[in-house]
Amino acid sequence: GQQVMQIPQYQHVQEGEDFTTYCNSSTTLSNIQWYKQRPGGHPVFLIQLVKSGEVKKQKRLTFQFGEAKKNSSLHITATQTTDVGTYFCAARGIQGAQKLVFGQGTRLTINP
């Protein structure tokens, strides 16, 4: 079945440093979503990317969808302690498909 690989699995940074997590698929994706899960919490939707080469920003977070629609990245500029958590990408292979395939997640910890 469809697989989505996410790297790195863990990332520890000093507060104020940047952070990036990457998501890769061997097949072309219909769209990709990003979720954040705080420690002890549940995943919360951040954004959806649909178009080839799409770039979206949410304050210090920048999301990109690759030109071939096979990869995506989430970049956080100048991390803050509130950014702590696990970030998941999730993809649909086919538009309208019921199943969302999640990456393994990147757990971000921050040294204040």
Next chain:
Amino acid sequence: NAGVTQTPKFQVLKTGQSMTLQCAQDMNHNSMYWYRQDPGMGLRLIYYSASEGTTDKGEVPNGYNVSRLNKREFSLRLESAAPSQTSVYFCASRQPGRKETQYFGPGTRLLVL
């Protein structure tokens, strides 16, 4: 709106016991999902229901059964719990369409001894 609610929040079972995890959503969503989350494994789909009256297997259905009781409720049953089913279980719902956000419940933490 409460969104997606799950009960119970925590449960300890002995091997071989059975239990049902309850999930309800008040957003009038057609699709509902059950995931399990294990360390380093991300979220894995157990079962889903595209609409009321239908259910389908996900990635890891063995040892589980589901019931889509009505549009609001989607339950997950463990008939004979095993230690390998120790996990955090999340229910989610979405309304298929242009914006396909999945909304997750708070989770049920299950320990099988």
